[in-house]
Each structure stands twice: as C-alpha cells, then as structure tokens.
Amino acid sequence: MSRGERLGLVAANGRGKTSLLRIIAGEEEPTQGSVTTARSARIARVPQDVPEPLLPLTAQEAVLQALHPELQEMESWRAEIAVDDIGLPEEARQHPLSALSGGWQRMVLLARAGVVEPDLILLDEPTNHLDLSRIAALEAWLAALPRGTGVIAASHDRAFLDSVTSRTLFLRPEGSRSYPLPYTAARAALDEADAAEGRRFDNDMRRAAQLRRQAAKLKNIGINSGSDLLVTKTKQLTERAERMEEAARPAHREAGAGAIRLDHGAAHAKALVTLDEAEVTAPDGRLLYRTPKLWLERGDRVVLLGPNGAGKSRLMAMIEAALAGPVPGVQVAASARPGIARQDLAQIAHATAWEAVKAADMPDARARAALAGAGLPPDLQTAPLSRLSGGQRARLAMLLLRLARPTLYLLDEPTNHLDIEGQEALEGELSAEGAAALIVSHDRAFVEAVATRTWSIEGKRLVERDDPAPVLDALSRG
Template sequence: MNLVNLESVSLAYGPKPLLDDVSLGIESGDRIGVVGRNGDGKTTLVSLIAGTVAPHGGRVTHTRGLRVGVVAQADDMEPGLTVGEVVLGERAEHEWAGDQGIREILGNLLGDIELQARVGELSGGERRRSALARVLIGEHDLIVLDEPTNHLDIEAIAWLAGHLAARRSALLVVTHDRWFLDAVSTRTWEVVDGAVHRYEGGYAAYVLAKAERARIAQATEDRRQNLMRKEIAWLRRGPPARTSKPKFRIDAAQALIADEPPPRNTVELVSFASARLGKTVYDLDEVTLHAGGPGQGPLVLDRCTFQFGPGDRLGLIGVNGSGKSSVLRLLADAVRPDSGRVVRGRTVRLAHLSQELAELDPNRRVLETVEEIRAFIQVGKREWTASQLLERLGFRGEAQWKVIGDLSGGERRRLQVLRLLMDDPNVLLLDEPTNDLDIETLNELEDLLDAWPGTLVLVSHDRYFLERVTDRCVALLGDGRLSLLPGGVDEYLQRRSAGTALTARASLTTPSAPTPQQTAAAPERSAKELREAQKELSRLERRLERIGEQEATLHAAMARSASDYGRLAEMDAELKDLASQRQSVEVEWMELAERLEG
C-alpha cells in the first residue's frame, strides 16, 4: 500500500533550492536510509514527508488515517512533564509494566533515567532517548527518524537496529552512521543538488552503485577500470555475451573487490611511526583512575597495566559513562591518576580532539586559522597545502574565506580536526570526531587517517568509522581493566551480553519456601561458580593481550628488517604460530562465555 506521495515538490530557503521538482513515494514495508552532505536538504525532505513542513511547490499526499511517528533533531517535549508522562502517555502502570515490548524499550533506552524525573532536568542525550522511546512505544505505519543514533552508545545502537528491523512499520531514517544504515535500510535515497537519487540496498550497495557510475563516467581511469570497460564492450558485441550478463556482473564485482588494495599499508605505517616515535609511546603501570579525580566518581582503571605502541590504531569502546574520555584525558596529561605511573615517550607530539569545541576567534577566517599553524603538511607520501586539505574536508571555494563566527557546529568540528592534523602530531587522541560530520566528509577523513603514520586512539559510537580506521579494539567493561577485543565490536557486544546474563543470574532469589539446605548451599555454590568462571575468563583475556603484544612487537621488528628476507621469513612463521594460538584461545573463551550465558 502506498503511504506517502511527493509530486513535483520544490522548496527553497534563499536563492538555492534544496529540493527541485522531486517526485517519489513510500510504500508499506519500505525501509529507506537518507544520505547527503550537510545542508543539502535531508532534514527538509523527511520533514516534508512527515508533514511538519509544507512545500513551496508541488504536493505531498498521505494515505487516509496514516499514523506517523517522528523523532526530529529538536524535540517538542514539555519541560514540566515527567519522563513517564511524556513516554508512556495515559497508559496505566499495570498496562505498560505487563507489556514485554514496552519494558524492553524502556530498559534499553531509559534504563538509567527515572520515570518520575522532570523533562526540563534532563540532559540533551536523555531528552533524545526519551523522544525515541516515546515513538517506538507507539503504533505507527511510518516511522521517521532524524539522526536517531546521536547520544547512543554502540550497545544501544545495535539494539535499536535489531528492534527496527523486527518492526512491520515503514521506516525513513536520516543518519551519518553507516553501519546503522546497512543494518536497517533496504533502499537508499541520496539528496544532492536539489534532486533525490534512489538506490536499491543499504549503504554498502549505495557505495558500490555510486562507484560503478563514477567509473563509467570518468574518461581517464587506472588499469582495472580500463579492463572493466573492455569487458563491457565485449558483452555488447553479441547475444551469447548478453545471456551471461548476470553472471558477469557477479564475477566482475568479485574481481574488483579482490584487486582492491588494503586501505592502509600497516607495515609501512608502523615503520614510519617507529622512526618518528621510538619504542615508547604510553606505558600504563599499575594505574588507578577515577572519573572525577582521585577517589571521586566512578572507578575507570584499577591497577591497570597497558602499552600503547608506535603505529597502534586502537578503538576504545564502552558504555556511556564507563570512562573512555577520562582515559584520553589521562593520556593527554589533563588529569592525574590516583596511583601508578603513566610513562610518556620523549618523542611524543600529541594532538587531542575532545568533545568540546575549542575556542576560536569568531572574527578570523577559516583558511587563516589553518595557515597560521602550518601552510603545508606531509600525509603519507604526499604533501598537501592547507587549502587542499580544507577542500577535502568540505570547505570548497569561498567557504575557505568564511568568518568562523558564521560556521555551523559541524563546520567547526571539521575545522578543529584539520587544525590538529596541520600541527603534524605523531599521536592522535580522538574523542567522538564524527559528531556532526556528513558521510562525504567522513570518507575524506578516513582517507586522510589511512595515510597518517602514528599512534591513534579513537573513541566513537560510529561503528563503521571505528572499524574502518582502527586495527584493534580495547574495552572498558567495568572491571577496571583495558580488555583487548580480538573479535572487535562483535566480541564486545557478546561479552556485554554474557556479563548482563551473569549479573541477572547472580541477582535471582531462591525459590519460595526453600529448605534450610537450599538456603545455605545454593547461593554459595552459585557464587563459587561465578568466581571461577570470571577468573578463567580473566586468564584467557590476559593470554590474548600477551599474544597481541607479541604480534605488535613482531610487526615492528618486521618493519625494521624489511631488507633481511631470511629474518622476515622466520618472523612470518612466528606470526602464523601466534595467530594459531590466538584462534585456539578465542575458541576457548567463546565456549566458556556461551556456557555461562546458557
């Protein structure tokens, strides 16, 4: 059934139209992701579809009785109401408390928020989650979400993706979170230059389709694209070729992917990083750290020992409030540990991007603020001017001469990232660098970071960006340690799930009217089993960390011995042996976690 129709719709703010003669529709069951540069009209498009904005030309038609649930970038919740009144409406307590679906939504989005709290007392992130819960609890034919993953951690984003995929309602979502797009959407709309281009599939399919269009359109391509064009020309020559076209498309796609080089030459970058940084970057030795200062606030690290080496590209994962930003501030020497030592390498040249926007002179111009740091910078094997890098990060043409006071939050964020890179650091600490950045800018930033040699520690809830620019993940799981995650984000989610299951089982009471023997023995046996299981998990995690350290040492040694082929062969054999050990330990860890969860 057709839900919404746009017929020759136009809308403009100022001389440039955001949408120009756009016609499209949404049917029941559609799951559409909307992408495009900031300012190109994504929010305008979904506002027209939701009925909150009227077009300047054309017509928007809703089917009769259409139920639309909207989460906009700015909420409309009354500050004097309680969270329960806003989210649950007129539902009686027994009604929503007895509904498993509602309890699941409240638990995953509002688990740390009191339903009696006033909306006016909430933070921006808490208001956002409350608005999202209000819409998800309702029954809708079409759900419209504008940046729903803002203020959600990786765990909550994974839950939201699964929840939306299981709903029957149509979905229209604007987000810069590319992993989330792939998880929830089956079609993609790109808003660009007043038009809406439609693609089948999620983000990955959209990228492949755009790449294919670009390859065909370009007159000068490298050797792989030339071969591809020759194959297409051969296909057009006769009927026998046309009959095998579908198979060719599959084979050609596989060939292109197979020929694609890795995004980074890890050995080369480690070699560069070692030359610039030396052997020591950061060594944590028995460090204890509280988020609010010595002895204040939640415990983040408890007698933790960990090494950050030259060329390491680490993603730091944890729930909101676990202390990720505190760890970055510790490395940046902005806070002191309660106890223990933080050894910093003598050659470290640090750049720290925090979540707060740095103060910039609002009267200065964009290009001036970058050139005052450095006019040129070497990224990998190429030299870039300040103007060229500004263009790569979205400041094109006259935008480089904008006054800083006129920039949006996203533009300030881009400028802040670029100023840090222009200072030529060899250690980057990035705290949520993707906030307010559109997908095109994220692609350019990823490309820049691929060629950047140095140690990178990244905190981000953008799973795609995290997995794209880092090589390993470590997690704060609430046990005071930095736990290595060989399986990346997937392993983190599994371990969080297993930990939640363990906590739930430990909190269960004994059956009613237990015997004295049950009362005395059952809790003791359960607690003992739990301690033994956690002890074994910790042992396996320490083993994985030691293997990871050995692998990092071997990679650095291989970079130093690039011309000694005999030694390289020996070290390669050692690496394969370590990989085999890692696989064996990972299997053992997973089997234990599954037994505990089951």
C-alpha cells in the same frame, strides 16, 4: 515510498537531509515541487536533539505529551508502556530529560514517536549519542514495529543502515539515485553507475573533439576551395559537437563537503603513551578499572571499547592531563604533539571558524582556502559557530587537528556528525603510515576499518584483545 518500507537517506553534510525530513513531516514547505502523503497517514519525526520545551519534563511526561490532548488522561498507560519498551531504568524515570544522557534522551524521543502509532517514522541521525548496546536496542525497537510502519532514516552510520534498511536513496543536487538495497550493496551499485557515467562522458567528449577536428579540416578546405557546401558542413559538425558537449554529464563527484587531511608530524619516541597500573576513577573517586602495562607506539591505532559509563573518556582525560604534568600510572613522551577531538567538540574555543583557523597563524588567503576545503563557504567562515551544522563543526574540528600537526591523536567519537564521505576520508588519513591514535568510538564500521589494536574495559580491568569484532558483539548484546 511504499507502505512498511525501510529507507536509508544518505547525503553529504549540508545537503538538506534534515530539511527534507521536516518537509515530509509537514513542518516546512518545499522551495519547489511538492510532497504527497496519504490523507490519513500519521507521521512522527524523531529529531537529532531534544526540543527545549521537553527538557524539564520526565520521560513519561514527555512521551505522554506526544498524544492528542483528549487522549492524555484516559490513555496515559500508553506512555508508560512506551517508556517500558525502551528499557529506561526506574531511577531515571524521576529525573527531567535534561538530566539524562544523550543516549537516553534519544530513546525517549523514539518512545514519543512510537506512542502515536505512526504510519511513518522519520529518524534524523538516530545513532548519535548511542553506545553499541543502545544501537542494538534501537535496531530491535525498529524490528518490533508493526509490519506496515514505514521508516526513513537519515544516517551516516553504515552498519546501522545495513542492519535496518531495505532501500537506499542517495541525495544529490542533480540526479539523486535510489536502489532497493541496504547501504553497502547500494553504494557498490552507485559506484558502478557513476563509473559507467564517467566512461560515457569521456566517450562523448572524445567524439565531440573528433567532430571539431573534422570541422576544422573541412573549414580550411572550404575556405581554400570556395565551396559553400563545405562551409555549411563545417557549421553542422560544429553544432553537433556543441550539442554533444552540452548534453554530456560528467560523473558525479561529492564536492563541497570538504576533504579531510590529517597532516601528522613525525614522532621520534617509540612509546608515545605508557600505561602502568594506572587507576581510572569516576569523578566521585570511585575506582572504575586499572590498566596493565600497555604502550601506544607510532603507527598504532588503538580503539578503546567499553559500555557507556565504563570510563573511556576518563582515561582519555588522564592522558590529556599527562601532557601538562605528572599523572600516576600514565606517561606521555615529551615529543608527543597532541591532536584532541572531544565528543562535544569543545576543543573549538573560538566564536567563529575564521578566528579558530587564524589562531594557527595562517595567512588570510590560506585560511580562506583551508576553510573552503573543509566544506565551509565564505558566508559561514565568519558566522557564529551556532550557525554551523554538527557536520560542519566536526569538519572544522578535523581541520584544526590538521593544522596542529599532531603526532598523537586522542579522538573521542570522531565520526559523530561526520557524513560518510568524511568518515571514509578520516579512515584513510588515520591509516596512513606513522599516524598514532587512541580512539573511542561506537561506530562499528569505523572501528573495523581503522583499528590495529583493541583495548577493552572488562569489569575492573583494561585488557588487550586481538580482534575488535567479539568485543563489539558483546557490547551490542549489552
């Protein structure tokens, strides 16, 4: 990697992106091979979550701690400027990191990385927990880095990768590929290379089969005629076929990450959800906004957009509550069978993936196969959920949705932690005829792929917009 390069690191869940970043940062040793960095290079890694020792600290204290102890007293101003650069509100600066939102915690981790003036910054899923305005702030922060500062971003956010990277590395168990292009263009080049490789494999296998047929014919002739020369020729052709088959490599297929299949049931009611001047309030009773009369019908995929704190999850909670009893201004059809995915994956209430799937009254063999299909090998199926990565928990959540056979999906940030393969599979399943969904998401590529309707929280009102793009643009500008 050259000085100042911006590299996107792309791989399915569980393929070692985080481990690779830790190895580059010098926090872990590789199991084989080596990593060489410039002798004087300063490397800063931004993890997915705040390390526990930092949680009691304020933002400025956490950033200051990143400096060498000998510099902390004399150059504390650097920490103050770094916190200013991320735009943290004054009132939030007095609170410990544990009291800040996930988005602000992530921005503080960025400030910690930047304050040491690194030569290389390693970002691990940097857009998780960020709304569109904070993603735009992150992109601006990266653009403002000195030209010689390199960045490696391990991310599943396709729009973010397109915006900030100039090279893409696709990690694979064998034959990882790198392209001097941002994600979308690099993905097209990768797909073309995979297709060409697939054609070569098919051709090689056809040629090997042809050699084997020729060898079989010569063998029969040689046996009937007693010709040692033909027997030798038969052996040579067979060996050539074997070498060709051994050398042939099938086209790469992402296997093991698990397929997502949302097996939705049939809804008989035309309007699954009806909103009629519903008042959405904050936990303290403060009015956030009112809804007009709106319907969510079979086949609708409604994306609910708005800034963080506007009340998107509050409306989702009201609809969920209306499934169990009356909620003023919200009606849910009796035939609606919900499939709920919360942002924190709290719907997974069991100790292990095995217990979660068995709760669906599934035979053991089918349960094992379903978990394997979701990318969970046998050793993780009965392991505590804490051993699962965020991506593996997200795939388990999608599997539990499928088993519920919902007619109405309530999905809050469903692509958080899902790898790109999983995101694309989810897009395809949600786009299947008959799926009805209300979705909260800050993933622009996902929103533009699945939305058939857009609800936007604007001031104290919920309004319907024809196109999500202008709303997404406005949210990105903050």
